[in-house]
Amino acid sequence: MACFTVPAAEAVVTTIAGKIIKSKEKKEGLSGAVNTKPESEGSEKIRWATKIGWLNKMLWGGSALLAFEHVWHGEVVPFFPFLTAVKDGEAAEMLHEMATAGVCMALLVTAAWGMMVGVVSMFEKKSKKENKTATLAGGLA
Amino acid sequence: MTLLTTVFAAIICTAIWYKKEEARTLKVGTLCLMYWGASLMWLIDAIFEYAELGAESFVPAPLDMLNDFYLGLSVVALGLIIWLVILFVRDPKGVVKAALFKKNK
Numbered sequence: 538m539a540c541f542t543v544p545a546a547e548a549v550v551t552t553i554a555g556k557i558i559k560s561k562e563k564k565e566g567l568s569g570a571v572n573t574k575p576e577s578e579g580s581e582k583i584r585w586a587t588k589i590g591w592l593n594k595m596l597w598g599g600s601a602l603l604a605f606e607h608v609w610h611g612e613v614v615p616f617f618p619f620l621t622a623v624k625d626g627e628a629a630e631m632l633h634e635m636a637t638a639g640v641c642m643a644l645l646v647t648a649a650w651g652m653m654v655g656v657v658s659m660f661e662k663k664s665k666k667e668n669k670t671a672t673l674a675g676g677l678a
Numbered sequence: 679m680t681l682l683t684t685v686f687a688a689i690i691c692t693a694i695w696y697k698k699e700e701a702r703t704l705k706v707g708t709l710c711l712m713y714w715g716a717s718l719m720w721l722i723d724a725i726f727e728y729a730e731l732g733a734e735s736f737v738p739a740p741l742d743m744l745n746d747f748y749l750g751l752s753v754v755a756l757g758l759i760i761w762l763v764i765l766f767v768r769d770p771k772g773v774v775k776a777a778l779f780k781k782n783k
Contacts, residue, residue: 544719591711598712601760602753609749621758640727642719649718669746 538612538631540624541603544646548596549596555593559586584659592650599646679743681720687757688713701771709761716753737771 562584607613614619622631691710694701727735738746766774 540723544715558732594708594711595715595718597715597718598708598757598760600717601759602712602716603719605756606749609752624725636720641726642722645718645722646715649714663708 538579538627539607539620540634540636540639540642541607543598543599543635544643545600545604546580547643548593548600550598551589551592555586555589559584562586583657588657590655591653592647594642595646595650599642679738679746679748680715680750680753681724683747684713684717684753687754688717699783705761705765705770708759708764712757712760713754716757 604613613619613626614621618624620631622628691706691713695706695710698706717753724735769775
């Protein structure tokens with residue numbers, strides 16, 4: 538009915554958060570507080586703005602494709618009130634679906650992103666450790 | 679069927695992204711994330727449908743299946759169109775810019 542609106546609302550929030558984080562990281566980069574070497578260098582950490590960008594793409598993309606599905610099924614219409622459930626007096630049912638399926642969708646996508654970030658952090662730590670060991674070995678040699 | 683179609687599209691895109699450097703330059707990663715996001719959302723839809731209908735949800739009527747497959751293909755096409763727009767706007771290889779510049783000359 539309108540379950541896609543919950544991940545879309547989350548996408549709005551994460552997009553704003555991403556913009557704030559990006560400007561913050563840019564400022565910190567200019568002041569020399571963080572390493573500003575390009576991401577391609579092995580030991581460099583992926584910026585949080587980039588990581589949030591992955592979540593944004595999943596949420597916006599998923600919501601857009603689901604919105605298309607709702608249009609296909611006639612649940613979303615291009616005129617006011619846009620949702621046929623509201624027009625047909627099924628608003629309570631629609632809100633229930635948003636609170637159950639919609640919230641679960643947003644949570645699952647966020648959990649998948651969390652796992653992605655976790656795996657990436659693991660790789661970053663591993664690469665940092667390997668670089669440290671390599672430097673140490675080089676020093677000893 | 680829509681879920682299956684989108685999952686297959688996501689898997690194919692991810693394999694292409696992993697295999698080809700060129701694909702990573704052309705922002706295929708964005709397309710992958712879009713398809714994975716939609717697949718996860720449809721997975722929740724499928725779970726809720728299963729909770730409501732039980733095993734019956736696995737045996738849709740042939741006409742429903744055909745309609746869902748048609749919808750799945752349309753969704754994949756829409757995803758590709760969104761990716762193309764992003765690609766043209768970002769223009770990582772400068773092709774669009776070069777073409778426009780050439781026209782203006």
